[in-house]
Amino acid sequence: MTAPLEARSLSLMREGNAVLDDVSFSVAEGEIFALLGGNGAGKSSTLLTFLGFLRPSAGEVLVEGRSVHANVAAARSSIAYLPEAASLYGHMTAYENLEYFLDLAGRKATRSDLDSAFERVALAEEARSRRLQSYSKGMRQKTAIALALLRETPILLLDEPTSGLDPVAIDEFHDLVKALASSGQTILMVTHDVYGACQVADRVGLLRRGKLVGSFAAEPGRRIDTETVHAAFAEREAA
Amino acid sequence: MLRSLTRELRFLRRDRGALFWLALAFALSVIAVSFGIAEVREQRATIATLVEEDAADRANALSTQQDWGGAAYYAFHLTYEPPSDFAFAAVGQRDTAPWKHRIKMLALEGQIHEADTRNADFGLVGRFDFAFLTASLAPLLLILLLYDLRASERTARRHDLLVATVGSPRSLWLPRATLRVLGLAILLLIPLWVGAMIEGASPGVVLQASAIVIGALLVWWLIVELVSRIDASPSVLLTSLIGLWLALAIVVPAISKAAIEAANPVPDGGEILLLQRETVNDAWDLPKDDTMEPFVEQYPEWREDSVIDEGFEWKWYYAFQQVGDQTVAPLARQYREARLERDRDAGLVSLLSPTSFVERAFEKLARTDAMAMVAYEDRIRDFHEDLRRFHYALIFPKVEYDAARLEDLPQYDPSR
Numbered sequence: 205m206t207a208p209l210e211a212r213s214l215s216l217m218r219e220g221n222a223v224l225d226d227v228s229f230s231v232a233e234g235e236i237f238a239l240l241g242g243n244g245a246g247k248s249s250t251l252l253t254f255l256g257f258l259r260p261s262a263g264e265v266l267v268e269g270r271s272v273h274a275n276v277a278a279a280r281s282s283i284a285y286l287p288e289a290a291s292l293y294g295h296m297t298a299y300e301n302l303e304y305f306l307d308l309a310g311r312k313a314t315r316s317d318l319d320s321a322f323e324r325v326a327l328a329e330e331a332r333s334r335r336l337q338s339y340s341k342g343m344r345q346k347t348a349i350a351l352a353l354l355r356e357t358p359i360l361l362l363d364e365p366t367s368g369l370d371p372v373a374i375d376e377f378h379d380l381v382k383a384l385a386s387s388g389q390t391i392l393m394v395t396h397d398v399y400g401a402c403q404v405a406d407r408v409g410l411l412r413r414g415k416l417v418g419s420f421a422a423e424p425g426r427r428i429d430t431e432t433v434h435a436a437f438a439e440r441e442a443a
Numbered sequence: 444m445l446r447s448l449t450r451e452l453r454f455l456r457r458d459r460g461a462l463f464w465l466a467l468a469f470a471l472s473v474i475a476v477s478f479g480i481a482e483v484r485e486q487r488a489t490i491a492t493l494v495e496e497d498a499a500d501r502a503n504a505l506s507t508q509q510d511w512g513g514a515a516y517y518a519f520h521l522t523y524e525p526p527s528d529f530a531f532a533a534v535g536q537r538d539t540a541p542w543k544h545r546i547k548m549l550a551l552e553g554q555i556h557e558a559d560t561r562n563a564d565f566g567l568v569g570r571f572d573f574a575f576l577t578a579s580l581a582p583l584l585l586i587l588l589l590y591d592l593r594a595s596e597r598t599a600r601r602h603d604l605l606v607a608t609v610g611s612p613r614s615l616w617l618p619r620a621t622l623r624v625l626g627l628a629i630l631l632l633i634p635l636w637v638g639a640m641i642e643g644a645s646p647g648v649v650l651q652a653s654a655i656v657i658g659a660l661l662v663w664w665l666i667v668e669l670v671s672r673i674d675a676s677p678s679v680l681l682t683s684l685i686g687l688w689l690a691l692a693i694v695v696p697a698i699s700k701a702a703i704e705a706a707n708p709v710p711d712g713g714e715i716l717l718l719q720r721e722t723v724n725d726a727w728d729l730p731k732d733d734t735m736e737p738f739v740e741q742y743p744e745w746r747e748d749s750v751i752d753e754g755f756e757w758k759w760y761y762a763f764q765q766v767g768d769q770t771v772a773p774l775a776r777q778y779r780e781a782r783l784e785r786d787r788d789a790g791l792v793s794l795l796s797p798t799s800f801v802e803r804a805f806e807k808l809a810r811t812d813a814m815a816m817v818a819y820e821d822r823i824r825d826f827h828e829d830l831r832r833f834h835y836a837l838i839f840p841k842v843e844y845d846a847a848r849l850e851d852l853p854q855y856d857p858s859r
Contacts, residue, residue: 252603255603256542257603257606257607271773274562276611277610277611278610280606280607280608280609280610281610283607284605285603285607285608287600287603287604289600291599291601293457293601293602294600295457295459296457297460299456304453304454305604305605305608307446307450308450308605308608308609308615309609311611331543348604355608393730406732
């Protein structure tokens, strides 16, 4: 069966430096794969390669079995992307932002669809008609998550998705991500939050200086052990 | 595409910055067209007043005359170049070249050039009219509307989300930019169209003018598009684009103007005037044959009547006026040719500057360019020649004075 997301011997050079070096992994349908790494590990570059913004210097990335760079637009249409500290339009309300971005994606949503998404991300009703320039960072992130939900794509790419969220919102977000995966959505998230990754992911990959240096999978009925991953992460970073 | 345009129209309606620049474009266009209409109306009113006063003045002067020479001497004749129906959009050379002259039967070239103290010139950047707005300011507005379409999204860290969501970047940036360019074009053109209707400009001219505006905006759009693809901050892009605008709108025209002037020296109008006056004044002291011989070379039909018997005869007087023109003819021809040569060179150089190109194209449409003003001077010469032939036929054969025959005096017709 074709994996919705696959990196095959992916290497990426930028300005003479190896950003990714022979990275291979795949993410199965309905799976949550978290790439863990410190600053400059190549996490965001991996996501941007799947989105077609960066072209591999060797290897390839595939979305639903098709090479991303053979048809970037097709790959993007299968992916909802939540960037780190997603900056939506401050001069527009949450409703207007979602309507605009959904229109960009070629989708239409009713007001009740939007409200339903806002309720899932726990964005207060009174805030939805306010301009985003008055929002906290967490509220903006919730709006962006609502957008990702409404895209209803088979694949979700999350870049530091809990950045700016309070602990309660992080727990709610993790529940939401798990629910999305249960409904068949394939999720690739990159983060440096070891605890969050272990709590939500089915598999965790350790990325260090562009290399995939370790991988941990959850046992049936159990989450990945945070201590083990943390120790491995710290050890690799210290090496 | 229609769906993308509708989406971006809704987006644009919420973009206060873009709306401000578009509103400013509309306001400037209204002002430019209003200024233009006011200016041409004032010129038309001036001409109407002068035509009326000129006729009355001439009738008054002629009513007291007793001979043909006096009638020719005391009667002034107004010549003028009325503004075209589209002149409101480009006042052009009418600011620097005279568009009205009152002439009389004396030597002509001095009368044409006496108002010229600094040479009528081609204007590369003119007054605040629609042509100036379109040529010089509209590119700036376009730059302000487009320069940071991508860069501002990058700065706001929204670029990747936008592109990842839309799939193909072209589906986002093309409609977003198209709408701004289209909006700018329409808001610039609406006042022009209204002005053209008020002034009764021909639809063909308005169509051509609209095409020029759209063409100019498309050229600048291309320039902005190429520059804004550079991965730089909005401020760097804006600085680069303003620099390009300065180069293409100010520096290139200014350097070209200086080079063209140096390459095509135009004699000073004052030189023509002075030489002609000296020739005419000197003629009083010269043997009459020295005047009459060159005169009959030009008008051999009056050879038999060119003998001067008395101390003063009008035909001698008008002959030395004629010879005054003959003397300065090479200088006047050089003046005319150099102006046309400068204009031709400026036309070639304008291919390097969209600003100059647009300004010249508008002046051509409005018939306010250097060619139109030279053509007006040629019409004055033709009319003056008609006057000479009319009066010579009465003065030289010594026809008995009959004021009624002055009703056949040639009338200046600006449309001829």
